[in-house]
Amino acid sequence: MKRRGFPKKGMDQSELMSRIEEIRSKDTDFADGTIFGSMCTSPLDMAKKVHGLFLETNLGNPGLYRGTLELEKEIHSSVASLLNAPEGYEALSVGGATEGNILALWSSREKTGKRKVIIPESAHFSFKKACNLLDMEPVMIPLDDKYQPDLSTVEEEIDDDTAVVVAIAGTTELGLIDPIHDLADISGDVHLHVDAAFGGFAIPFLKEAGYSLPEFDLSIDGVDSIVLDPHKLGMSTIPLGLYYSREEHPIAIESPYLTGAHQKTIPGTRASASIPAFWSVMNYLGFEGYVSIMERCMNNTRTLLMKGKEIGLEPIVDPVLNIVSFHHEDPVRVVETMERKGLSISRTVNPPGLRFVVMPHVTEESILKMIPILEDSI
Numbered sequence: 437m438k439r440r441g442f443p444k445k446g447m448d449q450s451e452l453m454s455r456i457e458e459i460r461s462k463d464t465d466f467a468d469g470t471i472f473g474s475m476c477t478s479p480l481d482m483a484k485k486v487h488g489l490f491l492e493t494n495l496g497n498p499g500l501y502r503g504t505l506e507l508e509k510e511i512h513s514s515v516a517s518l519l520n521a522p523e524g525y526e527a528l529s530v531g532g533a534t535e536g537n538i539l540a541l542w543s544s545r546e547k548t549g550k551r552k553v554i555i556p557e558s559a560h561f562s563f564k565k566a567c568n569l570l571d572m573e574p575v576m577i578p579l580d581d582k583y584q585p586d587l588s589t590v591e592e593e594i595d596d597d598t599a600v601v602v603a604i605a606g607t608t609e610l611g612l613i614d615p616i617h618d619l620a621d622i623s624g625d626v627h628l629h630v631d632a633a634f635g636g637f638a639i640p641f642l643k644e645a646g647y648s649l650p651e652f653d654l655s656i657d658g659v660d661s662i663v664l665d666p667h668k669l670g671m672s673t674i675p676l677g678l679y680y681s682r683e684e685h686p687i688a689i690e691s692p693y694l695t696g697a698h699q700k701t702i703p704g705t706r707a708s709a710s711i712p713a714f715w716s717v718m719n720y721l722g723f724e725g726y727v728s729i730m731e732r733c734m735n736n737t738r739t740l741l742m743k744g745k746e747i748g749l750e751p752i753v754d755p756v757l758n759i760v761s762f763h764h765e766d767p768v769r770v771v772e773t774m775e776r777k778g779l780s781i782s783r784t785v786n787p788p789g790l791r792f793v794v795m796p797h798v799t800e801e802s803i804l805k806m807i808p809i810l811e812d813s814i
């Protein structure tokens with residue numbers, strides 16, 4: 437890109453706004469019905485409005501934002517009950533599951549001085565980022581024929597150097613839920629961290645709707661920490677993840693010149709508008725509102741599954757959550773072809789395939805419009 441000079445003089449406001457609008461129109465919009473590969477969705481309108489009211493809040497300096505802090509405590513407590521957190525839990529607002537996953541590994545290294553991290557091959561790449569950052573050693577666990585971590589390898593790999601075992605509730609590629617009870621039994625005293633970035637705001641509501649799904653949260657004794665993302669199926673604004681640990685998070689860095697005594701999360705200044713935004717979504721929808729959104733997502737998931745089969749695609753697994761992935765030997769080509777036709781889909785790596793995340797903005801109508809284009813592209 438051509439290097440631009442730093443602007444010398446200010447720009448006329450209306451000229452500036454028309455440039456902004458022109459640029460913004462190049463971004464894809466969830467409402468267009470063209471995004472099938474994102475784990476985020478359009479936040480409720482109310483969340484966008486509330487977000488705008490809190491743009492300057494910074495819970496890195498909490499004494500200045502006592503109102504926002506009050507809402508943060510309320511969301512921590514409400515989501516703790518959703519996750520069956522025990523007395524004495526610690527909750528931290530983070531920028532998303534990547535930060536939550538980093539905190540879990542960091543905490544396990546701090547507590548034990550150990551560095552080995554047991555990670556299923558189905559895990560999100562944020563764990564590799566975390567290991568690199570924290571100088572920890574990832575030990576990748578192969579998947580079995582059901583794309584679940586091979587438990588006997590987990591058992592073999594856990595040793596005296598192991599700091600943490602990772603489990604996933606809602607894998608990025610296939611939306612599967614690891615056998616977390618079994619992993620908790622195998623891990624014993626070793627820290628077990630659950631990445632529920634995607635499944636955290638799906639599983640509790642689908643269970644209520646009658647779907648038979650396993651336990652995944654702090655109700656399981658051996659689970660030590662968990663992260664989930666309000667900015668994905670929580671239907672709120674970016675950036676917000678919630679990290680819970682059974683015991684107090686062991687790292688607290690003093691912040692003497694701010695109004696809080698110490699900070700436990702990674703950013704100093706913390707964009708906090710997504711906290712009231714999520715508070716408003718959670719209280720507006722309520723548990724029942726989330727149940728009906730998730731039921732709709734699952735119905736659309738079944739539609740996409742059926743229509744995909746009709747055009748000759750074979751699902752990699754029967755969807756457990758609202759992700760449908762189909763085998764394909766050249767997914768990169770199909771993703772690029774679809775992109776040229778104005779549709780954004782995603783792909784899986786293990787095994788290679790085409791991946792569709794059936795988020796709340798994906799409607800039956802948008803699926804039916806997309807399928808013939810997919811048929812021409814595969």
Ligand SMILES: Cc1ncc(COP(=O)(O)O)c(C=O)c1O
Pocket residue numbers: 475531532533534535560562604606607608631632633634665677
């Ligand atoms: C299972 C899982 N974990 C972690 C992440 C990372 O989340 P974020 O991008 O919010 O940091 C994702 C993102 O898609 C994910 O699917």
